[in-house]
Amino acid sequence: MPFQILLTSNSAADIANIKEALGHYHAFVSASGDEAMEILKADPKINLLILDLKASGAFRLLEALKTDDCLKKLRTVILTDSEDPESESKGLQLGAIDFLRRPISPEALKARIKVHLSLLRAEKALEEESFLLLDRSKTVFLHHLPGLAYRCDFDRNWTMRYVSEGCYNLTGYRPESLLFNRDISYNDIIAPEYRDFLWNRWHEVVKTKEPFRHEYEIITASGQRRWVIEMGQPIFNENGEVEALEGIVLDIAARKAAEIALKHSLEHDRWTGLYNRDYLESVFADDLRRNGKGRRAFVGINLSTVEILTVQYGFQYTQGLISKTAETLSNYYNSKRILFYPNQNRFAFYFTDYRDKEELLDFAKEIEEALERLFRMERIGGGIGILEFDLATESNLNTLLHRLLVASEKAIKMYEKEIGICFYDEELEAAVNREREITNALHRIADGDESCDRLFLEYQPILNLEDDRICCFETLARLQTEKLGLVSPLEFIPLAEKTKLIVPLGEKIIEESFRFQRKLREQGFKDVSIAVNISLIQLLSPDFTERLFALMRETGTDPAKVVIEITESVFSENFEAVNSIIEKLREAGMHIAIDDFGTGYSSLARERELQVDCIKLAKAFIDKLLTLDWSKAITGDIISMAHKLGHCIVAEGVEHEIQLQYLRKHHCDRVQGFLISKPLDETAAIELLYKYKKKSS
Secondary structure: OOOEEEEEOOOHHHHHHHHHHHOOOEEEEEOEHHHHHHHHHHOOOOOEEEEEOOOEOHHHHHHHHHHOHHHOOOEEEEEEEOOOHHHHHHHHHOOOOEEEEEOOOHHHHHHHHHHHHHHHHHHHHHHHOOOEEEOOOOEEEOOOOOEEEEEEOOOOOOOEEEEOOHHHHHHOOOHHHHEOOOOOOHHHHEOHHHHHHHHHHHHHHHHHOOOEEEEEEEEOOOOOEEEEEEEEEEEEOOOOOEEEEEEEEEEOHHHHHHHHHHHHHHHEOOOOOOEEHHHHHHHHHHHHHHOOOOEEEEEEEEOHHHHHHHHHHOHHHHHHHHHHHHHHHHOOOEOOEEEEEEEOOEEEEEEOOOOOHHHHHHHHHHHHHHHHHHOOOOOOOEEEEEEEEEOOOOOOHHHHHHHHHHHHHHHHHHHOOOEEEEEOOHHHHHHHHHHHHHHHHHHHHHOOOOOOOEEEEEEEEEEEOOOOEEEEEEEEEEEEEOOOEEEOHHHHHHHHHHOOOHHHHHHHHHHHHHHHHHHHHHOOOOOOEEEEEOOHHHHOOOOHHHHHHHHHHHHOOOHHHEEEEEEOOHHHHHHHHHHHHHHHHHHOOOEEEEEEEOOOOOOHHHHOOOOOOEEEEOHHHHHHHHOOOHHHOOHHHHHHHHHHOOOEEEEOOOOOHHHHHHHHHOOOOEEOOOOOOOOEOHHHHHHHHHHHHHHHO
16 A cells, blocks of 8 residues: 655755655655645545644644545644644644654654554555445345454343354354354453443443444453454334344454554653653643542652763763663552653652652652662762642643752752752742743843843953053843842853853843943053853854854954953863864964862863963952961962963952952962952943053053
8 A cells, every 4th residue: 555645844954854764655745734735635645644833824734634524534743842732732632643743853753654654554454344234134245354244132142143254263263153152152252341331332322323333352262362343233123122233343453553552652751661751741631630639749850960971971871870760760650659751861750649748758768768779889869859739729730840840950959969859849939930030031131122121241340460450351241130120140140051041141241241342442441351251051052153253343352352251160061172162262362261260170280281371260269368377378379380380360259458468479460359349330340440540640
């Protein structure tokens, strides 16, 4: 049977990937829902539609297919994004039978298509091998029927009065064995769990005089179970009484096996074998529909820290650990707490029945002990989040899983290298709401809407101790929101990095910094540099250097008056790549400074390998100068070693005169901090420059 597939998408990349995966299957292509409908009308032999929900008119097409009698048998698979579950749900409600998510996996696509084409073959076989019952009672024309035709009494044994020859191939019993229940009744062949249901269903059919159709399992003469579909109807006499039942019982084992395989692939994660996010959504929706209220709980296990091992040992190694974790956690699964693998490196138990909070905590401690035994040699930790909720007031699964994630991430932060446990509570709720509001504000600003929220810059001066002149200003980003007021950079910068908004926001900061540097030149301060903090995400963006150079050209910025500040932790992530990028920046004339040196990945020996000009000594070293005996302080030693490596030293957080005295004595190059000045707006910063200029003249 030749199969024809219609692929509807406006993405050239997706079309190319899917067509390559489809291989020898013939595939038409359309760019919109309207164009797809024209093709389907012109060629009704198309069997399968792969529909990108982002294509124009996609939902309109699904609506049309639902009501078109000629196209009702068309199987539709929708293409969606994992971040858009609402569209996916809507597509399935409109008649799609399956879905694929981006990024598209060729192997997964091939497996899905193979299953659907197997189902189409099975359906076609049933149509071609159909039969015709004539004369209501005895005349049956059969053509390679994969099953049996029957006429029986309406009794609990389904006493057979006629059975076709196909009975033997289907059941393993000769037709005469079933006639009048000679050796066995048909009821004995039906799997026990279906007997009462079928009897009750036939009673309903007799009352309504409608056709009977149902799938169930039989037990063959060899003891094997086999899936069948029965289609029949009651025969009534002149008095309206049931005279007999007539119908057919067909073998659907192949189709059922394909459906079961498809169902399993849709409901289970390939790596762990556990129930996946899709099945969790269906279980949760079913629970909500049947009960609608009652206490429930999630216990989530967050093992995002295993990614640390990927760099050293590779993806297969960490996936092996996740598989072992799945095996360990499976020992704690039962009907009242179902185990899922909803996201990468995260597991979740869904509790539908539990006693109280203490039971959840005791369970979490059991999981904690089991995982600590499993990961003892790996030296990594994780987080266990616990979330209680009531179905009557909490029906959004995405929100619940986000709260669970927040609790588990909080547990990771609290316990670092151990397996921590954290309940989701009102305090975390407030933190989540605040985080959401900050993130929304950052999104609006990144999109160019600063009507309610504002990202602005302040500038903190850096003093050159050799000539007591301000030589540079460090750019400091500030966030003012309508609802929360002024938000600390320590709070919004990590969120910007987490959401990748740091890339568009960082470009705004760089552009504004360069414009300020131009103002300095226009005011006559041509020798004053500007220092801009750059995150690892920005630095490793594919077009970072090109965009940076373009902004310099647009604003007329001298690269020699730009300092790029990066934290030392970036070198632990991708040393070679980072070093290569900053080498390009230095070749263009810019200066590179390591910010907050001494707080993370500190190694002066490693600094020799770095293409940097300056080291900014963390505030913690400067604070110790207030309490330590100067003879025991190592700050001066760090300055001396850095000078030997050819680096300039800037001391951050200088707030007291005694600190400044120590730094002068040990030949620190530059200082910054409240002793010199707090961060200033543009006007105040320029006024400070005039003040220092006047003082030196």
